[in-house]
Amino acid sequence: MAFRPRFPAAFGQFARSGLALGRSAAVRQSLKTHAPCGVYSHQLRTLRQSSKCSVKYTSETYPELKRDERFSRISEEHVDYFKKVLGGGSAVIDGVTNDAAADDIAPFNGDWMRKYRGHCKLVLKPSSTEEVSKILKYCNENMLAVVPQGGNTGLVGGSVPVFDEIVINMSRMNKIRDFDDVSGILVADAGCILETTDHFLAERGYIFPLDLGAKGSCHIGGNVSTNAGGLRLLRYGSLHGNVLGVEAVLPDGTVVDDLCKLRKNNTGYDLKQLFIGGEGTIGIVTGISIQCPQRPKAVNVAFLGLDSYEKAQQAFRQAKSHLSEILSAFELMDEASQAIVHRVTQNKRPLESAYPFYCLVETSGSNADHDSEKLQAFLEDVMEKGVVADGTLAQDETQIRALWGWREGITEAVGHLGGVYKYDVSIPLKDMYRIVEDTKARVQEAGLMGDTDEHPVVDVVGYGHMGDANIHLNVATRYYDPRVEKVLEPFVYEWIAGRQGSISAEHGLGLAKKKYVGYSRSDNMVGLMKQIKQLYDPNGIMNPYKYI
Amino acid sequence: MAFRPRFPAAFGQFARSGLALGRSAAVRQSLKTHAPCGVYSHQLRTLRQSSKCSVKYTSETYPELKRDERFSRISEEHVDYFKKVLGGGSAVIDGVTNDAAADDIAPFNGDWMRKYRGHCKLVLKPSSTEEVSKILKYCNENMLAVVPQGGNTGLVGGSVPVFDEIVINMSRMNKIRDFDDVSGILVADAGCILETTDHFLAERGYIFPLDLGAKGSCHIGGNVSTNAGGLRLLRYGSLHGNVLGVEAVLPDGTVVDDLCKLRKNNTGYDLKQLFIGGEGTIGIVTGISIQCPQRPKAVNVAFLGLDSYEKAQQAFRQAKSHLSEILSAFELMDEASQAIVHRVTQNKRPLESAYPFYCLVETSGSNADHDSEKLQAFLEDVMEKGVVADGTLAQDETQIRALWGWREGITEAVGHLGGVYKYDVSIPLKDMYRIVEDTKARVQEAGLMGDTDEHPVVDVVGYGHMGDANIHLNVATRYYDPRVEKVLEPFVYEWIAGRQGSISAEHGLGLAKKKYVGYSRSDNMVGLMKQIKQLYDPNGIMNPYKYI
CATH class of the missing domain: 3.30.70.2190 (Alpha-Beta Plaits)
Incomplete structure (x- = not known):
């Protein structure tokens, strides 16, 4: 990309504030x-260095969550099967039969925010759609719960296990399958890293129609699974429009081979859309095809x-x-x-x-x-x-x-002060900022905000993608305090529901927002979603305890 | 829109061919x-003038289609119920108890191409989502088959009844519900005419992100139900990206109230996508919200x-x-x-x-x-x-x-010569035009093409949306001849399947392409689609004999 100096003498009125x-x-x-990518590497290191780190188990943070006892415990026999399918080596990180693997498993058990921590003992890294199909079919037949995991850069705990779910990490499926430089249509494995993929496209004069802070770590399959929005949705539109095809594996091993390389294909229900934003709850996305614009x-x-x-x-x-x-x-x-x-x-x-x-x-x-x-x-x-x-x-x-x-x-700056209560929400534009003012007033009225240490809250701030009516409401605190949470919730969600906003604009539901979906969706809609979950994943093995 | 004269003296090389x-x-x-809109009005008149016109019944053209005897015949009692719900008047065109209504029903029984003709005896025109819900619930409970109908400008017979299905015509649901002139988000009834809606937007500096020949007649609900592509998909992208929300009614009367007015809303499966291109087979779209760009x-x-x-x-x-x-x-x-x-x-x-x-x-x-x-x-x-x-x-x-x-x-010009075999297909760009050459060669080899009347085929032509890799292959004939069809099919479909193209780029499946879907979709995909149909419409009352 070429940047040229511009407006050398324009805008007398504009302050030249000297960005030396x-x-x-x-x-x-x-x-x-x-950026999450940087933070993530750092956290990975931290987690690796100390697997017995101070991050609380999710099962402790959310004591109301109970392990679903319909799910089997992972046995040696199970592990043997997976080793046979994946060929052992680094494709299977086995903490079931080998206690020494705990440190290697730790990074897959936590998230970069150090907010979630699971009890997973087995990580599988398939390298083909066929392997994913074999794994899922076996898990489904043996009632083994799984968590699909991409770059693990999410903010709502969607890609982190809660109990002993098997992590299916997609990082080994990282190949560009096809690129047509006339049409700009790219076909690639789900585990391709966003930034790497964008570099590939840049060399050919194209751009990936999505950009976000975590691009150095996040996977394009994860982006699709979470319907990531990011910085340039305003210009390039949502993944629901740009993704032309999805290859995914259902829990029973069926391959949804909908990897269309055409801009137009009106032959039946557009099922791939269910996987865009499905957060790995009905299947695992293994490949995508996507329309890329000129850079x-x-x-x-x-x-x-x-x-x-x-x-x-x-x-x-x-x-x-x-x-x-x-x-x-x-x-x-x-x-x-x-x-x-x-x-x-x-x-x-x-x-x-x-x-x-x-x-x-x-x-x-x-x-x-x-x-x-x-x-x-x-x-x-x-x-x-x-x-x-x-x-x-x-x-x-x-x-x-x-x-x-x-x-x-x-x-990052807000995080430096202490704990942050974060809300990523959509609100019709005319009311959008008022949520920050109303929340600040409420926190102040409760006497929780001030310059001194007895006040947990430092400030209430708002920022975000105005072009998408998507604001990030952040309550910056010196320390977590249950009084703050009580003042904020369900107040914030009720406020949003009252304006027909969305409680999750781009970060998805994951574990964090599972119980609040009713503030953005009617009972009818939640019922219909549960019906879809039941249709594709009747045993409930896909990413349990989350989403719907 | 202001057009300014440009390039007054540019392009010496360019021929000034004088478009006086x-x-x-x-x-x-x-x-x-x-344009279909014009043709349609004309056909409407023709059909009205002569309900016993020469258009063959679809049931005669496709003798393999048999009426599904699980469906009830419409009785006087049924008609009474609908009159009670819709308040009678022009909202119910009753040819069941009143033979004189046949002429009024004729336009709803045929299409503008005069290719399809049904035996429908009852047309319902609901004016609210609640009415649609009551109608469908009743039909579902009483096993009455229905055909949702918008502007009836389709090319594949999707909106025309085959036997005695009840037509649910959406023309009375034609109100703009809401428009936000900061965000450009429009909420409108399904029965709004595309051109009227675009005029509304033009006055406010916005444009409907879809344009097509039939705009003077087609409904925006029909556009969404058929996932219309049209002339400017290249610029504005597909409806899957632009439609933000859908309100639809399921056969059991459930209202899918997903009329989101937000660009971003990541709270669960994006179910509205199933109705975009669902061709009225799982429910009736009653309203949409859509992101409109600056004009x-x-x-x-x-x-x-x-x-x-x-x-x-x-x-x-x-x-x-x-x-x-x-x-x-x-x-x-x-x-x-x-x-x-x-x-x-x-x-x-x-x-x-x-x-x-x-x-x-x-x-x-x-x-x-x-x-x-x-x-x-x-x-x-x-x-x-x-x-x-x-x-x-x-x-x-x-x-x-x-x-x-x-x-x-x-x-229109091609149609003037006689009958036309039309294929609206997507093919990867590098091979796109070859389908025209190969088809022409095949027709010529069969001795079917020539300048004289004993040759049925006048010419084989190709044109279309190159920007979308979407070509219209037209075989222009003097008269329909079974030998031509034999030479063309399944040849054309096999040719497309061999290049992973789509047998229906933008016109949908309807009745015309129902049996060819296997050329563009795998057995897995067709199976998954049937599962969705079964889930939402277990009685099969929605637009039967078509689609999947």
């Missing part, structure tokens, strides 16, 4: 470590300061009108979130003054000059009309990364 | 009548002549690279198809010479100058490299329509 290279490098450094030749990023949420909405409307087909991200950050990033990173802030809200606007297009002109027209318009109070424009790729750091760095 | 207004108007006139401010159309299919592929690759985010259509037409349009319309052709292939390239963007510059750069590039032999560029909206007429007018 030294500071940008620091932000980049911070970016490198804050944009030019990317621009502007960072704006605004006086109110009303103005942020106006700016979004203007951005859609001016930038239309090249608008690739419109992110919202409140002052509280930026203050925390500043407090943790000590980086100089992009704008000279503080504003109640900030927006990061990104364009991606095929012609740098055209894109710059459009962005300039947008910026002139919003400045002239007083919609935007101040702003800065990245001059090169380093500055682009630096500006993104103020958005992407929030997750 | 007089001729363009003729093309437009032709356009007005050829483009500028539209450009170029019409190119090319010497080979290889060059057409090169031109497509170049178009994607140069036009990227503004490319909204890339259509392919062969010389045979254009010669037929010329023969029928007598319009002057856009280019001075004939070429083996033509491409229509359309851009839609937010900035006319930028779009023109991009298109100019593309055209210069393909002319310079000798990819394109000649071309012309529309100078205003009239000329845009005229050029589109050479693409959209094919269907």
Whole structure:
């Protein structure tokens, strides 16, 4: 991707807040470590170094969860079968007959947030769809529960075992199967890492139509299974539209061979869609085919300061009108979130003054000059009309990364303060930010928020993908306190339900939101979902204790 | 939409073939009548005028189809119930107790192609989801078969009854329920007409992300039920990505209330997807919510002549690279198809010479100058490299329509010659046109094609949405001849199956392709689809004799 310097002398009104290279490098450094991929490697190491680490077992955190005694305990005979199918070696990590394997199993038993921890004793790493089919068929016949696992970068505990479920880790199925450079249609194994896949596409002038912080670790099969949204859904749309085909294995070993390489195929029910966002509860995705767009030749990023949420909405409307087909991200950050990033990173802030809200606007297009002109027209318009109070424009790729750091760095910065209560929710745009204000007011009224240590809550912050009406509500605490949880739940979920929002915009249900699905779905819908689960997985062996 | 004159002096190489207004108007006139919407009104009239018209009953054309005797015959008591629920009046067209209603029922018993004709004696027009629910529940309990019907503009007989199924026509559910002009999310009844809905959106600066010839008659609920593709899928993507929510009624009366107004909602299986392309076989879609993009401010159309299919592929690759985010259509037409349009319309052709292939390239963007510059750069590039032999560029909206007429007018022109065998198929791009060549060779070898009346076949032509790898193979005949069908089938389907293509790219299965689904789907997949049908419609009352 070529970045060209632009607007050398434009935007007199815009503050030149000087994103000097030294500071940008620091932000980049911070970016490198804050993303789930970085954190994940670190956690992996930590977990490996100390398998008896302090992370509580999920079964202790959620004492109401009981092991389903319909499931068999894993025996030596079971392990022998799997070794026969997978050829032993590193494809089977066996903690059933070999206690010394516990350390090797630990990373598959936990998540990068150190929030969930299972009792799994057997990890299987199939290398073909046929192997997955044999494993599942056997597990189904022998009532062995399984947890499909991709890059294990999720936020809701969906890919972590709770009890002694067998982990089926997809990392060995990591081959690009086919790519057509006229149509841009890619067919690949589920275990391909998102970033690696995107690099493959970049060399051919294409882009994977999904991007997210965990790209260095997450699997494309996991992305599909969780219907990942990410940073550029605004531009490229959802996986339900981009994924053309899915290959998946059902619990009874049936291969759903729906790996269509066509943009159009109206021959029957679109069953693959059930696996997109199915979170491994009805089968394991083993391969996908996906429509990849042309890689944009030019990317621009502007960072704006605004006086109110009303103005942020106006700016979004203007951005859609001016930038239309090249608008690739419109992110919202409140002052509280930026203050925390500043407090943790000590980086100089992009704008000279503080504003109640900030927006990061990104364009991606095929012609740098055209894109710059459009962005300039947008910026002139919003400045002239007083919609935007101040702003800065990245001059090169380093500055682009630096500006993104103020958005992407929030997750890590907030985590630095202590525990965080996180809610990833969709709310119709006009009400979207009000959930942050109402939650903050409620926490304050309860006397739980303050500058001193007797107050558990440091601040309530909001940020997210404004273009998708998807906000991340974060309650940053010094320490976890049951009083905080009581004030927050079910308040937050009820608030969302009252506005027909979604309690999980992009992170899925997993274990974390299983019991709250009723706030976003009617009884009818939950009933119909249970019917589908029952249809495909009558024994309930697929990713139990989670989802529906 | 504002069209500005562009390229006043550009493209010396380009032939100025003079699409004078007089001729363009003729093309437009032709356009007005050829589209299914126009034809449909005409057919409606014809059918009304003569209910005993010459169209054969489907049950005669397909003598292997037998009425399923598990279904009840409609009684007076049934009719009374429906009158009670729907309040009588025009909501119930009763040919059961009133023979005089036969003429009123005729249009609902046939299709615009005059290819299918049913024996239906009762048409119901519910005006609310609640009414649909009551009707279906009653039908299910009383084993009354039903056919959901939208604008009835389909090509595969999906919305036409075969025997005495009750037609549930959705035309009275035609209200816009909600529109959010910040997010562009529309919620509307299933019976809204596509064009009317798009006009509503146009007034607000938005566009319905689907466009097709039948827009003046087809319903948006029907579009969703058949997963319509249309002319601008290349730009806006498929309905699986754009439709955010569906409200549907299952045979047992359950309302699937999944009318989500959020771009992101990861809370469970995405069941609405089963109704997108479900062709009314598991339920009736009563409402949809859909993400609508900004309406483009500028539209450009170029019409190119090319010497080979290889060059057409090169031109497509170049178009994607140069036009990227503004490319909204890339259509392919062969010389045979254009010669037929010329023969029928007598319009002057856009280019001075004939070429083996033509491409229509359309851009839609937010900035006319930028779009023109991009298109100019593309055209210069393909002319310079000798990819394109000649071309012309529309100078205003009239000329845009005229050029589109050479693409959209094919269907009608081919039909003028006599009967047409039509195949709407997807084939990976590199092989796509070869199906036309191979089919033509086969028909010629069989001695069935020629200039004189003893030859049934006039020509074999190919055209379609190259951007979607979707070609329409049309075998134009003077008269239907069983020898032609024998030469074509299963040859065409086997040819497609051998290249992992789709036997129905966008028209669906309906009655026409029910028995050929095995050419595009594995036994596993067909089995899984039947399982879904069985799950939702165990009595099989929904649109019987069709689909799976």
